[in-house]
Amino acid sequence: MGRLTGKVAIVTGGASGIGAATVRRFAEEGARVVCADIADQAGERVVATVRDAGGEAAYCHADVGTLAEVEAMVAFAVDTYGGLDVIHNNAYWTGGGYVGELDPEIWERSLRIMLTGVFYGMRAAIPRMLARGGGSIINTSSVEGLYGGILGSPYNTAKGGMINLTRSVALEYGRKNIRANCICPGAVVTPALEQLASFGGRSLDDVAAMHALGRNLRPAEIANVALFLASDESSAITGAAIVADGGLTSGLNVGGFPPYGG
Numbered sequence: 023m024g025r026l027t028g029k030v031a032i033v034t035g036g037a038s039g040i041g042a043a044t045v046r047r048f049a050e051e052g053a054r055v056v057c058a059d060i061a062d063q064a065g066e067r068v069v070a071t072v073r074d075a076g077g078e079a080a081y082c083h084a085d086v087g088t089l090a091e092v093e094a095m096v097a098f099a100v101d102t103y104g105g106l107d108v109i110h111n112n113a114y115w116t117g118g119g120y121v122g123e124l125d126p127e128i129w130e131r132s133l134r135i136m137l138t139g140v141f142y143g144m145r146a147a148i149p150r151m152l153a154r155g156g157g158s159i160i161n162t163s164s165v166e167g168l169y170g171g172i173l174g175s176p177y178n179t180a181k182g183g184m185i186n187l188t189r190s191v192a193l194e195y196g197r198k199n200i201r202a203n204c205i206c207p208g209a210v211v212t213p214a215l216e217q218l219a220s221f222g223g224r225s226l227d228d229v230a231a232m233h234a235l236g237r238n239l240r241p242a243e244i245a246n247v248a249l250f251l252a253s254d255e256s257s258a259i260t261g262a263a264i265v266a267d268g269g270l271t272s273g274l275n276v277g278g279f280p281p282y283g284g
């Protein structure tokens with residue numbers, strides 16, 4: 023028996039990075055998984071790796087910024103696997119700029135994909151979870167959702183808004199056995215992080231040094247947090263924003279003192 027045996031899960035942004043690792047991890051633990059993305063070839067490849075390893079997964083094209091596509095994605099999961107127990111709203115797209123100069127289209131697209139898209143995912147999934155007697159919603163926020171940031175206001179705003187949206191769902195549906203939580207990762211080595219670091223002129227080593235652990239995180243480490251939240255092992259946890267950041271936000275170290283051992 024796996025930790026998710028008998029459960030049906032959707033992972034959005036499942037074609038890459040954290041989402042791809044989560045699709046694989048959920049399937050390893052016995053879930054039947056819908057990998058949803060707009061990057062169809064990459065998504066199909068993730069599904070193929072799951073099947074090669076003996077797991078069950080199916081790919082679904084879904085732009086999370088379009089309600090009809092999100093509804094079709096949830097219907098696909100129900101038609102293919104008979105119900106829905108877990109949704110991991112994880113897809114993202116963002117752009118940035120100083121607020122006084124920010125292109126309103128970048129603002130709107132970022133919020134549509136990262137915040138409205140999460141709303142669409144939950145809106146479509148909740149009736150199916152109610153029909154199933156409960157479920158687990160997992161939304162990928164970020165430590166950036168807990169703080170402000172420079173050039174990243176659409177991202178920080180969407181990720182922060184997502185945390186309160188998730189808390190609201192936790193309050194509204196807790197008595198129906200639907201739990202809703204966010205994960206707030208630190209820097210995870212994915213195409214997104216490499217792009218971010220290159221924009222800012224920082225190397226991945228510079229970013230790693232900002233973490234208490236002295237390293238960046240691996241997608242599989244965040245997938246393990248998602249696995250815990252998807253499983254019944256986390257039955258006491260709802261409305262939480264779980265920080266999984268390798269100690270990135272543990273403190274400021276204004277004095278610049280060296281950690282133990284140098």
Ligand SMILES: NC(=O)c1ccc[n+]([C@@H]2O[C@H](COP(=O)([O-])OP(=O)(O)OC[C@H]3O[C@@H](n4cnc5c(N)ncnc54)[C@H](O)[C@@H]3O)[C@@H](O)[C@H]2O)c1
Nearest residue numbers: 035037038039040085086112113114164207209210212214
């Ligand atoms: N990598 C990090 O350091 C980090 C840190 C904190 C939070 N996060 C969050 O983790 C999540 C996954 O990030 P990642 O680093 O794995 O990114 P990634 O770039 O590796 O993957 C993102 C995926 O989202 C998909 N996507 C983009 N627009 C979409 C849309 N409209 N509909 C459906 N899918 C779409 C992309 O095709 C891609 O497969 C994101 O929500 C991100 O904000 C990442």
